[in-house]
Amino acid sequence: MSDPLSQIFAALADPTRRAILTMLLEDDMAVTDVAEPFEMSLSAISKHLQVLAEAGLISREKRGRLIWCRLEPDAMRAVSVWIQGFGLFEPVDLDALERFLEAELQETGPSLPVEPEA
Amino acid sequence: MSDPLSQIFAALADPTRRAILTMLLEDDMAVTDVAEPFEMSLSAISKHLQVLAEAGLISREKRGRLIWCRLEPDAMRAVSVWIQGFGLFEPVDLDALERFLEAELQETGPSLPVEPEA
DNA sequence: GATATATTCAACCATCCGGTTGACGATTTC
DNA sequence: GAAATCGTCAACCGGATGGTTGAATATATC
Numbered sequence: 001m002s003d004p005l006s007q008i009f010a011a012l013a014d015p016t017r018r019a020i021l022t023m024l025l026e027d028d029m030a031v032t033d034v035a036e037p038f039e040m041s042l043s044a045i046s047k048h049l050q051v052l053a054e055a056g057l058i059s060r061e062k063r064g065r066l067i068w069c070r071l072e073p074d075a076m077r078a079v080s081v082w083i084q085g086f087g088l089f090e091p092v093d094l095d096a097l098e099r100f101l102e103a104e105l106q107e108t109g110p111s112l113p114v115e116p117e118a
Numbered sequence: 119m120s121d122p123l124s125q126i127f128a129a130l131a132d133p134t135r136r137a138i139l140t141m142l143l144e145d146d147m148a149v150t151d152v153a154e155p156f157e158m159s160l161s162a163i164s165k166h167l168q169v170l171a172e173a174g175l176i177s178r179e180k181r182g183r184l185i186w187c188r189l190e191p192d193a194m195r196a197v198s199v200w201i202q203g204f205g206l207f208e209p210v211d212l213d214a215l216e217r218f219l220e221a222e223l224q225e226t227g228p229s230l231p232v233e234p235e236a
Numbered sequence: 237g238a239t240a241t242a243t244t245c246a247a248c249c250a251t252c253c254g255g256t257t258g259a260c261g262a263t264t265t266c
Numbered sequence: 267g268a269a270a271t272c273g274t275c276a277a278c279c280g281g282a283t284g285g286t287t288g289a290a291t292a293t294a295t296c
Contacts, residue, residue, distance in 0.1 A: 002133070003133060005133075005136070006131050006132065006133055006136075009127050009128075009130045009131035010127075010128070010131035012127045013124050013127035013128035013131055014124065015120070015121060015123075015124055018123070018124075018200075021204070022203070025203070025204065071204070073204040076201050076204050079197075079201055080198075080201050082136070083194055083197055083198050083201070085140070085143070086139070086143065086189070086191040086194055087143075087191055
């Protein structure tokens with residue numbers, strides 16, 4: 001077990017997991033639906049969700065036979081605060097942000113959903 | 119070789135490396151001086167510095183027989199941008215952000231980090 | 237109750253990661 | 267030129283990581 005900040009950074013270091021977080025930004029999703037766009041086993045996605053949950057980046061709630069995954073963006077605050085220590089006060093170009101997130105969505109493979117204008 | 123963002127997050131996922139970055143916030147340092155406070159071999163620190171350099175978080179310049187390490191905080195902007203996509207709760211001075219957005223309407227924004235190629 | 241669906245668990249595998257030690261090349265100093 | 271210092275390289279090691287497959291567990295549906 002490492003410290004929380006290390007855990008969060010490590011969780012964010014995987015493009016599949018970042019893609020999952022981006023998907024959850026849209027809406028809560030059940031595990032199978034999270035897995036659908038990816039070209040890997042459901043089991044692998046389940047593990048990724050485990051990592052994200054242990055880092056506090058998502059929460060999971062079982063309802064019926066589905067498990068709903070919800071983004072917990074507060075967990076990223078620790079990261080945000082840490083980064084803030086390095087003088088990055090320059091605000092962000094929001095258009096660039098959009099392009100960046102779009103690139104993130106496509107980064108993990110050709111089979112990811114094409115997001116309509118959010 | 120993974121995408122730049124993954125590389126940066128992975129580099130930041132280690133507490134020793136984060137401590138090094140914090141030290142470099144104070145001033146540029148030679149490798150041996152960086153290693154001094156840590157209870158591990160110089161070689162291990164050298165590797166950590168390698169990881170940080172490959173992520174673009176520091177640069178190294180050889181002068182004489184010393185190698186000076188310098189923080190490159192710009193590399194963290196990619197992280198900052200990505201994080202901001204999640205809730206926009208950055209503890210940034212909100213007034214500054216507003217001023218920025220206002221200014222953004224009048225002139226083209228600053229250039230941002232290059233997209234990770236898929 | 238039987239069957240299908242949703243998710244995890246367990247075992248396994250290859251690779252990566254963070255550390256060690258010892259040897260090596262480069263540079264400064266004597 | 268010899269010796270000390272600075273830093274990396276190479277080989278090695280144990281443990282973590284990211285993936286697989288197949289079995290197991292709940293829950294829903296027929």
